[in-house]
Amino acid sequence: MGSDIETGKGSPPPGGTPTAGFAAALAKVAARVHSGQRFLIAAHARVDGDALGAMLVSAHGLQALGKQVYLYNPEPVPRRFRFVPGASEIRRRIPGELRFDATLVHDCGARHLLGEGFPPPAVTGPLLILDHHEIVSDFGDLVLRDPTATSAGVIAWRLLAALGLREETMPAPLATALLVSLVEDSGWFRYPGTNAETFRLAMACTAAGVSTWDVAMALDESLSEASLRLLTQVLPTLERHADGRLAVLTLTDQMLHEAQAAPDDVGKLVNYARALRGVDVGALFTIGDDRIYASLRGKGRVHVGEVASGFGGGGHRNAAGCTVSFAAAPLLPGDGVSEPPRPSRSERIAAARARLIAALCEAITSAGSELQPG
Numbered sequence: 001m002g003s004d005i006e007t008g009k010g011s012p013p014p015g016g017t018p019t020a021g022f023a024a025a026l027a028k029v030a031a032r033v034h035s036g037q038r039f040l041i042a043a044h045a046r047v048d049g050d051a052l053g054a055m056l057v058s059a060h061g062l063q064a065l066g067k068q069v070y071l072y073n074p075e076p077v078p079r080r081f082r083f084v085p086g087a088s089e090i091r092r093r094i095p096g097e098l099r100f101d102a103t104l105v106h107d108c109g110a111r112h113l114l115g116e117g118f119p120p121p122a123v124t125g126p127l128l129i130l131d132h133h134e135i136v137s138d139f140g141d142l143v144l145r146d147p148t149a150t151s152a153g154v155i156a157w158r159l160l161a162a163l164g165l166r167e168e169t170m171p172a173p174l175a176t177a178l179l180v181s182l183v184e185d186s187g188w189f190r191y192p193g194t195n196a197e198t199f200r201l202a203m204a205c206t207a208a209g210v211s212t213w214d215v216a217m218a219l220d221e222s223l224s225e226a227s228l229r230l231l232t233q234v235l236p237t238l239e240r241h242a243d244g245r246l247a248v249l250t251l252t253d254q255m256l257h258e259a260q261a262a263p264d265d266v267g268k269l270v271n272y273a274r275a276l277r278g279v280d281v282g283a284l285f286t287i288g289d290d291r292i293y294a295s296l297r298g299k300g301r302v303h304v305g306e307v308a309s310g311f312g313g314g315g316h317r318n319a320a321g322c323t324v325s326f327a328a329a330p331l332l333p334g335d336g337v338s339e340p341p342r343p344s345r346s347e348r349i350a351a352a353r354a355r356l357i358a359a360l361c362e363a364i365t366s367a368g369s370e371l372q373p374g
């Protein structure tokens with residue numbers, strides 16, 4: 001104990017003290033929203049608690065300001081988030097006749113994360129990006145991004161505050177959505193991204209009447225039995241690499257089938273890998289039809305967002321994700337007489353896994369084994 005504090009590692013970033021660049025972007029985005037009337041509210045596909053919470057912060061806030069909103073996400077809302085007021089209003093399609101003055105895109109650092117069916121500019125109007133990712137490939141017409149913000153919900157709130165909403169009179173449905181975004185992206189106020197602004201906004205949420213226990217019950221105390229059966233399938237897949245500093249768990253369709261589980265039941269399996277003593281990076285490899293989805297979690301020493309970006313993904317220092325295709329494998333060299341042998345599916349999966357593991361081991365090794373300041 002104590003070494004983290006002595007080296008300054010893990011001390012919260014300033015947060016809540018936006019840079020001059022952020023303040024300028026905030027003024028521009030606020031002016032754009034002020035002058036518009038109809039807004040599309042969007043976020044990255046496969047919504048997590050922050051993406052969904054941030055969308056609903058904006059939706060409730062803009063409605064309080066007299067604007068019209070339409071909420072869109074290409075996939076169904078995971079069961080554990082359906083209690084958040086307004087979640088049932090999220091639609092998977094946009095009626096053809098709708099046109100928007102602008103679209104607020106939440107918690108998204110890259111265009112492709114919006115999904116393939118994201119509507120064209122003629123429908124969306126300008127894209128206003130409200131984000132807090134550090135590793136991004138920029139897109140959108142105006143970008144409001146602060147990597148020191150705990151969650152995208154915080155950015156959404158800062159915009160509403162610039163438009164005149166006040167913490168003291170936060171509507172309860174908005175406060176529920178904001179608290180969900182805060183607790184999901186801060187790990188209930190544990191991760192290094194937790195700062196004074198996180199607690200100040202959480203206090204405003206509780207003052208608005210939101211119960212942390214009700215939120216915790218809905219998010220974390222309502223597991224399905226299938227999710228526990230799935231745990232018994234996934235935990236035995238544990239592998240350690242890099243002298244134990246990398247822990248990998250693997251999830252396959254077969255395991256979901258055996259556990260009679262749905263994707264909703266996967267939950268936060270990757271955290272079991274990270275939580276092990278001696279681990280710097282925990283990973284969950286979900287094997288899809290033609291790609292591996294890698295969910296990466298760090299403890300501060302290794303920048304998993306940089307590893308993910310090497311595979312076209314992105315995220316934060318301690319939480320990131322990427323996909324590695326194993327569909328388009330090149331033909332192996334043949335003997336020139338018979339058909340060249342094609343690698344089997346399991347060989348292609350093994351090759352994709354090996355690339356991921358090699359990149360993670362390299363990042364772990366180059367990060368060194370001593371805690372570095374900052």
Ligand SMILES: [Mn+2]
Nearest residue numbers: 050107152185
């Ligand atoms: Mn987020």
